[in-house]
Amino acid sequence: AKKEAAKDGGVRTLVPYVMLGLELINWLIRQSVPALLLFMKTDTTTFPDGISQVEEAGINGAYFLGYMALLVPAGVLQKMVGAHRSLTYSLIAIAFALLVIPMLASAGPMELPLIGAVSSPVLISSMLTLVGALSSPFLPARLTMLSKWMPKSENAEALTIIKNGNLIGKIFGAQVSTMIAMSLGWKFVFYGLGCFTFVYALVWTFLLTDKPSQHATISADELAFINANCASPDDDNTKKEDDKGKGSKKDAAVQWPTMPVHLLFAMTAWMPIICHVVHNYGSYTLSQSGIK
DSSP states (O other), X not given: OHHHHHHHOSGGGGHHHHHHHHXXXXXXXXHHHHHHHHHHHTOTTTOTTOOOHHHHHHHHHHHHHHHHHTHHHHHHHHHXXXXXXXXXXXXXXXXXXXXXXXXXXXXXXXXXXXXXXXXXXXXXXXXXHHHHHHHTTHHHXXXXXXXXXXXXXXXXXXXXXXXXXXXHHHHHHHHXXXXXXXXXXXXXXXXXXXXXXXXXXXXXXXXXXXXXXXXXXXXXXXXXXXXXXXXXXXXXXXXXXXXXXXXXXXXXXXXXXGHHXXXXXXXXXXXXXXXXXXXXXXXXXXXXHSOO
């Protein structure tokens, strides 16, 4: 009976709903920036010299620049320190950066060593680039956490739940941000995003752990069920299976340097990449540049 209960659910059922928040924060930020640019451009108090088209494009694409630049290093980092811990640090830093953005904008042009005068739009672009870079662990951490927590038979359901954060952010990000900006001002949107991210960081920190075996309330039956059926069983509770054809860590280390070369000529790798680029080009053109 206990084994059947472990199959039906337990602590792991909470994981995709908590991780939905990662997608929600990610897309609330992405969708809010283009909407807020409309209000920034008319804010002559904060931007007395206005915002040029080049500065507008910089603000609009800054998040993605930082996100893309550190996506691969973020994957390496979360392998070193753990997905849960790396994401905890990232969320707290993102919250702080979002809260600082309106303050930097109000401070006006700043004189920086070796750079000189930096305008408020450039300061905002720089901070949004930092926010994007700090958000880069979201994807690798999500994949790592799912591989450790979710049985293979439940991966599709878990991913569907998590992706709802993407859709909610897309649907309501620009609308909610616009309403807040109209009633309180565009700066309060960043304050709200920063506070929401900080609260979510607390939820993430205390509700989830890097491995199922580290969770205080998980049952022994559920832990055994997860380790027997997930893609990355808990090393602390699962015997090594080198003798079953999976290869050793040494073999994997030898394969890693040649892996980029294999991927470069692998059509099975390039076809999803091409499809993803084509899909994202249309999607982001509408969502990032469609608001005027």
